[in-house]
Amino acid sequence: MKRVYVNENRCLGCHLCEYWCAFANSGEDSIVKAFKLNREAMPRINVEDSGEIHFAVQCRHCNDTPCVKACITGALSVDNDGLVSIDTERCVGCYTCVLTCPYGCIVIDEKNGGKTVTKCELCVKNAGNEPWCVKQCINGAIVFEDRTNAERQAVL
Amino acid sequence: MSVNYIPATFAVLRDTDRCIKCRACERQCSNEVHYYDADFDKMFVHEEQCVDCQRCVTICPTNALKITENPNSFRKASNYSQQLILENYRQAATGAVLLSSMGNPQDFPVYWDKMLINASQVTNPSIDPLREPMETKVFLGKKHTHITRNPDGTIDMSEQSPQLELKYPIMFSAMSYGSISYNAHESLARAATELGTFYNTGEGGLHQDFYQYKTNTIVQVASGRFGVSKDYLDAGAAIEIKMGQGAKPGIGGHLPGKKVSDDVSKTRMIPKGTDAISPAPHHDIYSIEDLRQLIFSLKEATDYKKPVIVKIAAVHNVAAIASGIARSGADILVIDGFRGGTGAAPTRIRDNVGIPIELALASVDQRLRDEQIRNEISIVAAGSIRSSSDAVKAFALGADALYIATPALLAIGCHLCRSCHGAKCNWGIATQRPDLVKRLNPDIAYKRLVNLVRAWDHEIKEMMGGMGINSLEALKGNRLMLRGIGLSDKELQILGIMHAGE
Ligand code: SF4
Ligand code: SF4
Numbered sequence: 001m002k003r004v005y006v007n008e009n010r011c012l013g014c015h016l017c018e019y020w021c022a023f024a025n026s027g028e029d030s031i032v033k034a035f036k037l038n039r040e041a042m043p044r045i046n047v048e049d050s051g052e053i054h055f056a057v058q059c060r061h062c063n064d065t066p067c068v069k070a071c072i073t074g075a076l077s078v079d080n081d082g083l084v085s086i087d088t089e090r091c092v093g094c095y096t097c098v099l100t101c102p103y104g105c106i107v108i109d110e111k112n113g114g115k116t117v118t119k120c121e122l123c124v125k126n127a128g129n130e131p132w133c134v135k136q137c138i139n140g141a142i143v144f145e146d147r148t149n150a151e152r153q154a155v156l
Numbered sequence: 157m158s159v160n161y162i163p164a165t166f167a168v169l170r171d172t173d174r175c176i177k178c179r180a181c182e183r184q185c186s187n188e189v190h191y192y193d194a195d196f197d198k199m200f201v202h203e204e205q206c207v208d209c210q211r212c213v214t215i216c217p218t219n220a221l222k223i224t225e226n227p228n229s230f231r232k233a234s235n236y237s238q239q240l241i242l243e244n245y246r247q248a249a250t251g252a253v254l255l256s257s258m259g260n261p262q263d264f265p266v267y268w269d270k271m272l273i274n275a276s277q278v279t280n281p282s283i284d285p286l287r288e289p290m291e292t293k294v295f296l297g298k299k300h301t302h303i304t305r306n307p308d309g310t311i312d313m314s315e316q317s318p319q320l321e322l323k324y325p326i327m328f329s330a331m332s333y334g335s336i337s338y339n340a341h342e343s344l345a346r347a348a349t350e351l352g353t354f355y356n357t358g359e360g361g362l363h364q365d366f367y368q369y370k371t372n373t374i375v376q377v378a379s380g381r382f383g384v385s386k387d388y389l390d391a392g393a394a395i396e397i398k399m400g401q402g403a404k405p406g407i408g409g410h411l412p413g414k415k416v417s418d419d420v421s422k423t424r425m426i427p428k429g430t431d432a433i434s435p436a437p438h439h440d441i442y443s444i445e446d447l448r449q450l451i452f453s454l455k456e457a458t459d460y461k462k463p464v465i466v467k468i469a470a471v472h473n474v475a476a477i478a479s480g481i482a483r484s485g486a487d488i489l490v491i492d493g494f495r496g497g498t499g500a501a502p503t504r505i506r507d508n509v510g511i512p513i514e515l516a517l518a519s520v521d522q523r524l525r526d527e528q529i530r531n532e533i534s535i536v537a538a539g540s541i542r543s544s545s546d547a548v549k550a551f552a553l554g555a556d557a558l559y560i561a562t563p564a565l566l567a568i569g570c571h572l573c574r575s576c577h578g579a580k581c582n583w584g585i586a587t588q589r590p591d592l593v594k595r596l597n598p599d600i601a602y603k604r605l606v607n608l609v610r611a612w613d614h615e616i617k618e619m620m621g622g623m624g625i626n627s628l629e630a631l632k633g634n635r636l637m638l639r640g641i642g643l644s645d646k647e648l649q650i651l652g653i654m655h656a657g658e
């Protein structure tokens with residue numbers, strides 16, 4: 001399955017991917033509306049900065065999916081391709097997955113007062129239909145690629 | 157502190173209806189223009205620091221930004237422009253020589269824009285480059301005057317001087333590692349390799365990592381002799397002796413200490429953080445005979461396998477100087493016009509010294525032909541070749557190939573803000589600051605360079621086809637293909653062309 005990968009040698013820490021992710025998942029038709037009408041527009045990608053090092057992190061769609069195993073209601077599931085998604089109808093906001101995710105990629109949904117969590121679903125469910133963070137990155141730092149397990153291990 | 161006489165050059169306009177306060181502009185402006193104020197929950201600016209590099213405008217996700225000239229203006233006078241007044245203020249405040257970068261922006265005539273290209277009608281058919289073969293490959297180096305044949309009838313190539321084979325007639329001019337970044341060098345090197353043309357190290361030596369692109373590298377030897385070693389000479393397909401640069405004839409290079417990073421200091425073989433100032437002359441060259449000695453020393457050092465290039469700035473008497481160089485043993489002559497770019501030059505020199513490449517090229521080509529030594533040396537024109545039509549005109553005036561630098565930098569993001577000497581280039585080109593260098597992604601940039609040269613090549617072929625010419629060889633020095641417009645008799649005479657309508 002194609003997944004999103006970041007190359008920290010190219011990431012500039014501009015944080016624009018966060019804003020585009022928030023827009024992609026806001027349901028609004030423009031980024032201005034997403035932030036002006038919908039103040040809690042929230043990204044599922046998070047850019048980590050430390051001095052000169054920056055990289056964007058979002059769900060890795062891991063092979064062993066600890067979050068799916070930990071989820072007490074079955075709200076988190078993984079499909080045959082390996083895409084990890086969330087069914088917010090089932091989520092009860094216990095945050096067990098938040099504690100389990102080794103990358104800190106499960107996001108508490110502030111929009112509904114933290115009643116549920118949300119996460120990157122590779123933009124398959126939103127209007128974007130292709131990863132917006134990849135499309136909008138200004139330096140080609142995030143890519144959407146099919147990599148083998150060995151290649152994935154090498155970067156982890 | 158006293159009153160600062162200098163107002164902001166640019167106004168930064170932000171449409172607050174659009175701005176979502178993402179602060180990307182703040183993070184990306186190396187001049188620290190934008191800032192967020194939490195009390196007002198609003199973005200503000202220090203606009204006096206803006207250089208109009210357009211970085212923030214380009215990345216703003218909501219197109220909320222516009223940079224314009226500051227509408228504030230001094231009282232108008234034709235003899236004292238605001239620019240001149242400000243420059244005097246600046247010098248009064250600092251006591252220093254004014255520095256500038258990129259090409260001469262003053263309002264001198266651009267002769268390319270005063271020449272028109274021919275096309276065939278009726279009597280000689282034009283050629284369609286998409287349907288018929290069209291040749292823009294060139295070989296640079298000394299050419300035989302006579303053909304001698306081997307007993308079996310093949311042409312005798314044994315005495316052939318070394319040649320540079322260019323798949324496209326356009327090369328990337330000298331830009332040193334130091335003046336431009338590692339990523340910019342990597343982009344140029346990879347693009348030249350993919351295209352089958354050449355890039356030029358400039359006077360700053362060659363980073364170890366780039367020795368792998370040696371078949372497409374021209375190594376430069378300038379008066380400072382930075383980074384010159386046997387390995388360096390061997391790493392070039394040709395060696396260029398830089399006698400002068402169009403942007404600053406008569407003086408040497410100047411790399412501000414801010415740009416002499418660890419790696420640059422290693423490559424140049426000079427201490428870190430020190431200004432790298434190359435001497436105005438080569439201290440061992442005071443005559444054509446001395447130049448000849450250096451040419452042959454370099455040839456000797458490299459087994460006579462590589463062409464030696466001599467680069468001069470276009471100045472008065474350029475034709476006589478070129479004639480000397482053609483007799484000095486050099487294989488290729490580069491003439492760099494006064495609009496050529498630079499990473500740093502004294503403003504007064506950049507704006508007032510030298511002559512246009514169009515006139516220099518025409519007079520050199522004519523002089524060498526008159527003296528019947530044109531075959532002794534190939535001519536490369538440089539210094540503000542801005543487009544494929546400038547290129548076609550340059551070939552018709554006698555150039556064998558061209559060097560481009562400003563268009564190459566434009567291809568990789570330069571917005572011509574002319575602040576290279578500040579060493580804070582927001583596009584990661586003219587800087588050594590790692591966070592800024594990172595902004596230039598060579599994987600993206602080298603493809604853009606390749607695209608640019610291929611696009612120009614398509615257009616050159618189209619214009620050649622229009623003239624009924626199917627090989628660059630038939631365009632070179634073919635001044636009948638040009639007509640002047642709005643030029644005086646003297647200008648037409650120097651350019652060696654007729655006026656439009658003739
Ligand atoms: S948009 Fe690209 S460069 Fe900017 S922070 Fe995100 S990954 Fe990094
Ligand atoms: S793929 Fe879509 S949802 Fe996932 S981080 Fe990127 S923009 Fe956000």
Ligand code: SF4
Binds near residue numbers: 170218
């Ligand atoms: S980049 Fe654009 S939207 Fe973001 S803070 Fe700056 S002006 Fe506002």
Ligand code: SF4
Binds near residue numbers: 186187205207
């Ligand atoms: S210097 Fe460049 S990035 Fe900074 S405000 Fe001016 S145009 Fe924008």
